[in-house]
Structures are given as C-alpha cells and as structure tokens.
Amino acid sequence: LVLIVDFGGQYNQLIARRVRDCNVYCEIIPYTYSLEKIKEKNPKGIIFTGGPSSVYAEGAPKISKEIFEMNIPILGICYGAQIMSHTLGGNVRRGDKREYGKTEINYKESLIFKGVDSKNITWMSHTDLIDKAPEGFEIIAHTNDCPVAAIQNEEKKLYGVQFHPEVEHSIQGNEIIKNFLFEVCNLNGSWTMDSFIDQKVKEIKEKVGDKKVLCALSGGVDSSVAAVLVHKAIGDNLTCIFVDHGLLRKNEGDQVEQIFRKEFKMNLIRVNAQDRFLSKLSGVSEPEAKRKIIGEEFIRVFEEESNKLGKMDFLVQGTIYPDVIESGAGESGASTIKSHHNVGGIPEDIEFEIIEPLRSLFKDEVRRLGLELEIPEYLIFRHPFPGPGLGIRVIGEVTKDKLDILREADDIYMQELKNNDLYDKIWQAFATLPDVKTVGVMGDERTYAHLVGLRAVTSSDGMTSDWYKMPYDVLEKISSRIVNEVDGVNRVVYDITSKPPGTIEWE
Numbered sequence: 001l002v003l004i005v006d007f008g009g010q011y012n013q014l015i016a017r018r019v020r021d022c023n024v025y026c027e028i029i030p031y032t033y034s035l036e037k038i039k040e041k042n043p044k045g046i047i048f049t050g051g052p053s054s055v056y057a058e059g060a061p062k063i064s065k066e067i068f069e070m071n072i073p074i075l076g077i078c079y080g081a082q083i084m085s086h087t088l089g090g091n092v093r094r095g096d097k098r099e100y101g102k103t104e105i106n107y108k109e110s111l112i113f114k115g116v117d118s119k120n121i122t123w124m125s126h127t128d129l130i131d132k133a134p135e136g137f138e139i140i141a142h143t144n145d146c147p148v149a150a151i152q153n154e155e156k157k158l159y160g161v162q163f164h165p166e167v168e169h170s171i172q173g174n175e176i177i178k179n180f181l182f183e184v185c186n187l188n189g190s191w192t193m194d195s196f197i198d199q200k201v202k203e204i205k206e207k208v209g210d211k212k213v214l215c216a217l218s219g220g221v222d223s224s225v226a227a228v229l230v231h232k233a234i235g236d237n238l239t240c241i242f243v244d245h246g247l248l249r250k251n252e253g254d255q256v257e258q259i260f261r262k263e264f265k266m267n268l269i270r271v272n273a274q275d276r277f278l279s280k281l282s283g284v285s286e287p288e289a290k291r292k293i294i295g296e297e298f299i300r301v302f303e304e305e306s307n308k309l310g311k312m313d314f315l316v317q318g319t320i321y322p323d324v325i326e327s328g329a330g331e332s333g334a335s336t337i338k339s340h341h342n343v344g345g346i347p348e349d350i351e352f353e354i355i356e357p358l359r360s361l362f363k364d365e366v367r368r369l370g371l372e373l374e375i376p377e378y379l380i381f382r383h384p385f386p387g388p389g390l391g392i393r394v395i396g397e398v399t400k401d402k403l404d405i406l407r408e409a410d411d412i413y414m415q416e417l418k419n420n421d422l423y424d425k426i427w428q429a430f431a432t433l434p435d436v437k438t439v440g441v442m443g444d445e446r447t448y449a450h451l452v453g454l455r456a457v458t459s460s461d462g463m464t465s466d467w468y469k470m471p472y473d474v475l476e477k478i479s480s481r482i483v484n485e486v487d488g489v490n491r492v493v494y495d496i497t498s499k500p501p502g503t504i505e506w507e
C-alpha cells in the first residue's frame with residue numbers, strides 16, 4: 001500500500017492513477033489524517049501531492065515532522081516537496097517568475113531518475129520554490145528558473161520534486177514514479193483485482209459480521225459490481241431491492257433478475273411497480289416534474305419494501321472514486337447517510353451505516369473488477385443510463401404505448417450498433433420518442449405515425465459531448481429496420497447537436 005497525502009492539488013487523481021497503473025495499490029488520505037492511523041495502515045511508501053497554498057500562508061496545510069522519522073520513503077510533489085523542505089528546515093520563497101507548462105529540466109544521477117535522460121521536458125506549475133534544501137539533502141535537478149527542481153536525502157529515502165511527474169507532458173514522468181515505487185519503496189507491483197477482491201471481502205466480513213445489509217440494485221455497472229462484491233463476502237445476509245419502474249429498456253428487468261437471482265443466487269426482490277409509476281406520471285409532460293415524480297416514487301417504493309424486511313443495518317452504495325468530490329474524503333469507511341446519494345435517491349430519513357466498497361476505484365477499474373467477478377460483459381460495458389430511464393426519453397407525457405414503441409426502436413438501434421462494431425466506440429447512444437407525429441406513405445397508404453430520434457455521442461464524462469459521425473449505411477439500415485419493424489413509427493431522424501449547446505438527453 002502507498003498512501004497519497006492530499007494537500008488539495010489538482011492532479012491528485014492522476015497520481016493515484018499512475019500508481020495503480022504500476023499495479024501498486026494506493027489510497028488517498030487527507031493531510032489531516034493522524035500519524036497513528038497512518039501507522040495502522042502500514043504503508044510501504046507515501047506521496048505528498050501538490051496544492052494551491054504557499055507554505056507560509058495563514059492556514060496553509062501542515063504536516064507533522066514525525067512523519068519523516070517513520071522510516072517510510074516519501075516522495076513530495078510540488079507543494080508536497082515544499083512542505084517537506086519547509087518542515088525539515090529548508091527555505092521556501094516566492095519565485096521571481098511563475099513557472100508554468102512544459103519546461104526543460106536537467107537531472108543528476110539519482111535512484112529516482114534511473115533510466116531517465118539527463119536532459120528532458122517536464123511539467124511545471126508553481127509560484128513558490130525551494131530556495132535552500134534542508135540539511136542532509138542534495139539538489140538533484142534544476143531548470144532555468146528553478147535552481148532546486150528536485151531534492152533527495154538518500155539515506156532517509158526522502159525525495160521532493162518541484163515538477164509534476166504524474167502529468168502526461170512530463171516526458172519519462174512515469175519512470176520517475178515507477179522508480180520511487182520499485183527502486184525506493186521496493187514494491188513489486190503485484191496488486192491485482194484478485195487481491196482487491198480478497199481484501200474487500202475480508203474487510204466487509206469483519207465490518208458486517210452477522211448483521212443485515214440492503215442494496216438498491218439498478219442494474220447499472222456500479223451498483224451491480226458493488227452488490228456482487230458484498231454478496232461474495234456475506235452471502236444471504238445481503239438483500240437487494242430492484243425497483244422496476246417500467247421505464248427500463250427492452251428485457252432489462254428480466255436480465256437483471258436472471259443474472260443476479262438465477263446466476264449469482266442473490267436475494268433479489270424485484271418490485272414490479274410499473275403501474276404505480278405510470279399512474280403518477282399520467283398527464284405530466286414537463287421534464288423536471290417527471291424527474292421529481294420518478295425520484296420520489298422510487299424512494300417510496302424502496303422504503304415500503306425495506307420496511308417489510310425488518311431492521312437492516314447497512315446499505316450498500318456504488319459510489320466510485322470520481323463521485324467522491326470532497327477532497328480527502330477518500331478513506332473507505334462507514335459514515336451515516338444524511339441526505340441523498342447516487343442510485344436514483346435513497347430515503348433520507350432511514351439511518352443506515354453505509355458500505356461503499358468501490359469508493360477508491362476509477363470507472364475502468366470497476367469494470368475490471370466486474371469482469372473478475374464474472375458479471376456479464378454486456379452489463380459491464382453498457383452505456384450510461386439515466387435514473388429516470390425512458391421516462392425522459394419519451395418526450396412529453398409518458399404512456400405505456402409510447403414506452404413500448406420506444407423500447408422496440410431502441411433495441412433495434414442497439415442491435416445494429418453492436419452488429420456494426422460501433423457500440424464500444426460511442427459513449428452513449430439511445431432512441432427517443434418526441435411528442436410528434438408525421439405523415440408518411442407505406443404501400444399505397446397514407447400513414448400518420450410517430451417520429452423516432454436517434455442520439456449517439458462521444459464524451460469522456462458526459463459534461464461535454466460531440467455527436468457521433470455515424471456511417472450513412474448504418475444509419476440507413478437502422479432507419480429502415482425501425483420503420484419496417486416497429487408499429488406506429490414512420491420516420492427516423494438523427495441528432496447532430498453537440499453539448500453545449502444541446503444536452504445529451506432530449507429532456
């Protein structure tokens with residue numbers, strides 16, 4: 001284990017990423033974490049991140065001097081290097097000039113620069129700099145504007161770098177991180193998803209004992225992987241509630257039941273609440289009003305079902321690392337739910353202790369874990385799907401007929417994307433059913449039927465996106481199949497709006 005001590009830097013996730021890519025397990029902890037707790041975790045190495053402060057500023061993050069006496073190798077990056085230097089008696093001051101961007105750097109010989117060219121390009125982003133290294137340290141790199149770009153105390157295994165080896169623009173930056181992990185900390189890079197599973201299973205067993213655990217399973221990647229992992233640890237003491245609100249894609253409810261109940265033999269309660277949701281949605285066409293109704297009804301159904309089960313002690317949440325917004329909250333541990341969370345909203349006033357086994361993982365790691373746990377690939381690599389489901393893809397008022405039409409059209413669309421090997425190239429694709437009918441002609445007959453809209457976007461996080469340049473022949477096939485095979489549809493359009501100004505969903 002390597003601990004990454006968070007001083008509020010913007011690249012912290014990237015550091016964690018790089019370490020994990022070396023098959024070394026790491027956790028991010030806040031700089032306020034106590035030395036006792038650090039000792040308990042028994043890390044083989046520690047990395048201090050960058051941060052926005054100046055070591056002299058009032059309220060600047062500090063670190064106890066004792067951490068340097070624990071015989072654990074430490075690598076300080078940017079602010080991390082400055083705080084190391086400052087705490088150990090070196091001098092830090094404001095630079096004459098802010099150094100930002102790609103910068104030429106000269107490295108001296110050092111274990112952490114093993115195999116790295118002596119002159120290279122690195123990424124700088126700092127205002128302060130180390131003026132004088134602490135006693136016992138030597139300077140091992142410099143740039144034009146930064147005479148102390150890296151320091152080391154080889155004997156104590158303390159290293160500080162002013163630049164950011166974790167950033168892609170730092171040529172051979174990865175080598176430096178690897179050298180710290182493998183040469184300095186003597187780690188062997190043997191961490192795999194297997195060992196993560198063993199460790200989590202043990203942790204969950206210890207924490208839960210014989211108590212009862214509840215999980216809101218949506219069939220999405222995160223909640224599915226979290227549920228299967230917890231099930232592996234505690235078996236039948238886990239009960240999953242799957243609320244089928246009738247706004248799912250074709251066969252989705254049955255697939256969830258098949259996978260989790262039949263194959264994984266989990267306690268799964270499928271609540272068939274389609275009629276309840278439909279009647280609440282009747283006559284409602286405004287998107288936010290629909291979202292609110294679906295969210296509230298979800299909570300009500302979930303609550304009713306969980307009340308039937310008697311006292312449950314824990315609740316599983318599929319929170320993943322990018323959801324952990326609060327800096328430094330990365331410690332996997334229990335806290336009591338106070339308000340909302342992901343998974344379409346969980347009752348606010350039920351008090352559970354929560355279990356978040358995926359809290360330290362990135363999305364692609366969750367996927368790897370899911371595959372390791374033998375969850376089917378189609379579920380693991382499925383495009384994101386919104387909590388309100390087809391409720392916001394049937395534009396305007398939602399009815400059973402419209403949902404059925406949309407499900408068929410969407411299913412054909414997905415089949416064709418898969419047949420043409422396009423599904424995995426697209427971040428999210430789906431059909432929508434606008435509240436529009438158009439005139440067409442079929443055979444000799446005039447038709448007056450629904451319009452289907454197709455959306456496909458590329459994106460990295462859904463915040464911005466571009467429309468996918470779908471090959472015409474594929475569009476043609478999809479359009480012709482939908483019009484021919486789906487009763488009630490006579491026209492298909494393809495959405496060519498990016499986000500912004502459009503959103504990905506139509507509502």
Ligand code: XMP
Binds near residue numbers: 463505507
């Ligand atoms: P928009 O339409 O805002 O969507 O560009 C961005 C991403 O968020 C998803 N989305 C939702 N997810 N509840 C959800 O859980 C919602 O109400 C909701 N609205 C949009 C959308 O599918 C896309 O991935």
